[in-house]
Amino acid sequence: MSGDLLVRGGRVVRASGDALADVLVLGGVVVEVGHALQSPPGTPVLDASGCLVLPGLVDPQVHFREPGLEHKEDLASGSLAAIGGGVTGFMEMPNTKPSTTTPELLADKIARALGRAHGDFAFFLGATAQNADRLGEWEQLPGCAGVKIFMGSSTGDLLVPDDPTVERVLRSGRRRVAVHAEDDYRLKERYKALKPDTHIRHHHEVRDVETAVLATRRLLNLAEKTGRKVHVLHISTAEEVALIRERALGDLVTAEVTPNHLFLAAPDCYDQYGSLAQMNPPVRDVRHRDALRKGLVDGVLTCIGSDHAPHSLVEKQKPYPDTPSGIPGVQTILPLLLTGVRDGWLSLSTIARVACLGACRVYGIKGKGDLAKGFDGDLVVVDPNVRLPLERTWLHSKAGYSPYVGWLLAGWQREVVLRGEVVYRDHAPVGAPKGQLLRFS
Ligand code: DOR
Numbered sequence: 001m002s003g004d005l006l007v008r009g010g011r012v013v014r015a016s017g018d019a020l021a022d023v024l025v026l027g028g029v030v031v032e033v034g035h036a037l038q039s040p041p042g043t044p045v046l047d048a049s050g051c052l053v054l055p056g057l058v059d060p061q062v063h064f065r066e067p068g069l070e071h072k073e074d075l076a077s078g079s080l081a082a083i084g085g086g087v088t089g090f091m092e093m094p095n096t097k098p099s100t101t102t103p104e105l106l107a108d109k110i111a112r113a114l115g116r117a118h119g120d121f122a123f124f125l126g127a128t129a130q131n132a133d134r135l136g137e138w139e140q141l142p143g144c145a146g147v148k149i150f151m152g153s154s155t156g157d158l159l160v161p162d163d164p165t166v167e168r169v170l171r172s173g174r175r176r177v178a179v180h181a182e183d184d185y186r187l188k189e190r191y192k193a194l195k196p197d198t199h200i201r202h203h204h205e206v207r208d209v210e211t212a213v214l215a216t217r218r219l220l221n222l223a224e225k226t227g228r229k230v231h232v233l234h235i236s237t238a239e240e241v242a243l244i245r246e247r248a249l250g251d252l253v254t255a256e257v258t259p260n261h262l263f264l265a266a267p268d269c270y271d272q273y274g275s276l277a278q279m280n281p282p283v284r285d286v287r288h289r290d291a292l293r294k295g296l297v298d299g300v301l302t303c304i305g306s307d308h309a310p311h312s313l314v315e316k317q318k319p320y321p322d323t324p325s326g327i328p329g330v331q332t333i334l335p336l337l338l339t340g341v342r343d344g345w346l347s348l349s350t351i352a353r354v355a356c357l358g359a360c361r362v363y364g365i366k367g368k369g370d371l372a373k374g375f376d377g378d379l380v381v382v383d384p385n386v387r388l389p390l391e392r393t394w395l396h397s398k399a400g401y402s403p404y405v406g407w408l409l410a411g412w413q414r415e416v417v418l419r420g421e422v423v424y425r426d427h428a429p430v431g432a433p434k435g436q437l438l439r440f441s
Contacts, residue, residue, distance in 0.1 A: 003028035003377070003420035006039040010048030010381060012371055014055070015353035023053060025377030028419035033371055046415060046422065048381045054334070054352055055371045056088025056119075056378030056418065060145070060178075060359035061233060061256065061305030062330050063155070064090075066112060068097025073310045073398045075109075078330065079118040079435060081308070081396040083424045085331035086380030086413040088119045089368050089438055091145040091359070094126030095156030101126045103138050110143040110437065117435030118423060120368070120378075124148040124178060126158040127169045136173030143437045146175045146363060151215045152182025152207075154280040155309065155324060159184060163218060170228040175440075176254070176363060178231045181215035181240075182207060182281055191321070200320040201270040204282035209237045212281050216240045223252050231362055234258050234307050236281040238291030245300050254302040254362045257292050259336045260327050264403065265289045273403040275316045275323040279309065293345055296354055303358025304337070306330045310399035328399040334380065335390065335409050342410035364441040377420035386412035394427050 007023040012033060022037040023030060039045070064078030075092075082090050092109070094100035100109060100123055109123045122145035125131075125138055135147050149169055150158045160166055161184035170177060190206055198206065216232055220243065223230040232255040235241060244255055260279060265286045269277040277283055295301045309326025316323055333355055340346030352370075360369035367376045392405045394412075416424035423430055 004043045005046055005377060005417060005420045006037060006043050007046045007048050007053055007379065007381070007417070010051045010053035012053045013348045013352050014371055015349055015357050018348050023371055023379065025420035028377055030371055030373055030375045030377050032373060046381065050385070051414065052348065052382040052384055052411065053371070054086065054380050054382065055356040055369055055375070056380055056416065057086050057334060057355045058089040058359040058365060058368050059087045059306050059308070059330055059333065060091040060303060060363060061093060062090050062308040063093045063095065063310070063326065065096060065310065067108070072312055075113050076116045076433065077396060077398045078308065079121070079433065080429055081328070081331040083118040083416050083418070083429065084394070084396050084413070084427070086334045086416050087330055088378040088416065088418050089365065090119055090121055090330070091363070091438070092121060092123050094124045094148055095150070095158050097156070099126045099156060099158050100124065101128055101131050103141055106141060106144060113435060116433050118429060118433045119418060119435050120438050121435050122438040127160050128158065129160065129165050132165060132168040133172050135169060139173045139175050145438070146178060147173065148178045148180070150180045151219065152180060152184045152187050152211070154180060155326060161185065163222060166219070167222055167226060170222055170226040170230070176229040176231050178233055179219055180233050181219050182211050183214040183218070186211045186214060194321060198320060200275055200278060200323065201267050203270065203278055203320070204266045204284045206321065207280060207282050209239060209284070212237050213239045213243065216243060220247050220249065220253060224249060231256065233305065234261065234281055235292065235301060236261050236284055236288060238288050241291050241295035241300055255300065256303050256305045257296055257301045258305060258307045259329055259333050260307070261292050262289060262296065262340070263336050269403065275320065276401055276403050277327065278323055278325050279307065279327045280325040297346065297350055302354070302362055304333060304355045305359070306333050308397070310397050312399070313401060328397040328402055331395055331397065332390070332402060332404050334382070335412055336404065338382070338411040339407070339409070366439040366441050368438070377417060379417045380413050381415040382411045383414045384411040
């Protein structure tokens with residue numbers, strides 16, 4: 001029956017720990033997690049023995065490019081990549097074409113997603129000087145993930161570079177505001193001074209440490225001044241981790257890191273992958289990578305977001321700095337984190353805390369991110385015996401590339417379940433897309 005499932009015999013991984021257990025989902029909702037569970041007659045059974053069973057991941061930062069940039073990605077292909085990665089909930093960014101800056105444009109995205117999105121979803125509204133004072137009202141709309149501010153320019157034309165306008169946005173509304181924190185004034189100066197032959201290898205020096213730290217410091221000051229909760233996206237420097245730790249602003253400030261900043265490091269990543277490793281803020285050297293890993297494990301960084309940001313290979317082949325920034329990654333969050341467990345710096349329960357529950361805590365998403373009574377029956381069954389190099393053909397993003405192709409895996413997702421229904425199995429979707437709106441408290 002639709003939405004009923006007994007997942008039998010797996011190692012259930014939660015933020016609080018892991019144990020061998022069955023998971024019973026009835027009517028799309030977890031009703032029990034425990035040993036030798038009985039289910040009503042006719043309940044489908046999924047044998048997970050020998051496998052890990054994690055809550056479905058929730059990725060709070062993806063760019064699925066629709067409308068306007070569908071040659072890079074669309075809601076169907078992006079969300080297929082998401083469920084292929086065990087990501088059953090996603091929050092999509094507003095720098096599409098046009099940018100998502102009004103209730104009408106938000107409604108248009110929701111209409112496009114219904115019937116085509118493979119996982120549950122919400123969309124961010126982009127902040128501008130023009131809509132700043134309306135955002136408090138609009139952020140309450142169903143299907144709205146909240147408000148996103150670009151303090152520094154990246155793909156698209158959304159930009160709120162100055163403190164007075166950032167402050168106006170922060171004073172309009174209550175929900176946590178997501179922020180791309182790079183200082184646009186410093187960025188403009190640095191791009192102006194760029195020598196014509198600057199190589200991609202220097203991307204992390206062009207958009208340097210100070211560019212990120214300046215903006216994050218300004219943002220923390222404004223959060224403190226206004227009392228508005230903020231979420232710092234894709235933290236990229238050791239200095240920002242230290243800053244957030246030292247300022248100790250509690251729940252006022254949460255922060256996110258991408259797998260790219262945890263698993264790649266400059267300069268090697270640029271030498272090996274060229275512009276395929278180019279994103280904003282940039283991947284930096286191992287000192288930063290190691291501080292980010294530590295910040296994630298000890299809780300200064302609250303969650304993982306992939307910042308899945310596909311561009312076409314043709315666009316990626318332009319000469320630097322005309323190459324667009326962004327790395328596809330929604331499908332490779334979990335397999336990369338599992339290599340972190342294999343390599344000894346990450347635990348399974350930390351994965352559940354930061355990749356499943358993390359975004360739900362940050363944004364107040366209801367019923368997701370855990371396998372406990374009353375939560376949605378969203379889960380991913382991982383076969384830990386898949387020890388193969390990552391295959392490009394397994395990836396569903398239109399991008400068609402990933403720096404992680406060929407990396408040796410420490411497990412791969414076998415089945416993915418959304419509200420009690422298997423929606424993905426053995427590298428392919430099962431059934432029609434069933435994504436619904438995420439709900440927020
Ligand atoms: O590298 C990036 N790409 N960083 C962003 O902030 C935007 C993203 C995109 O949309 O391409």
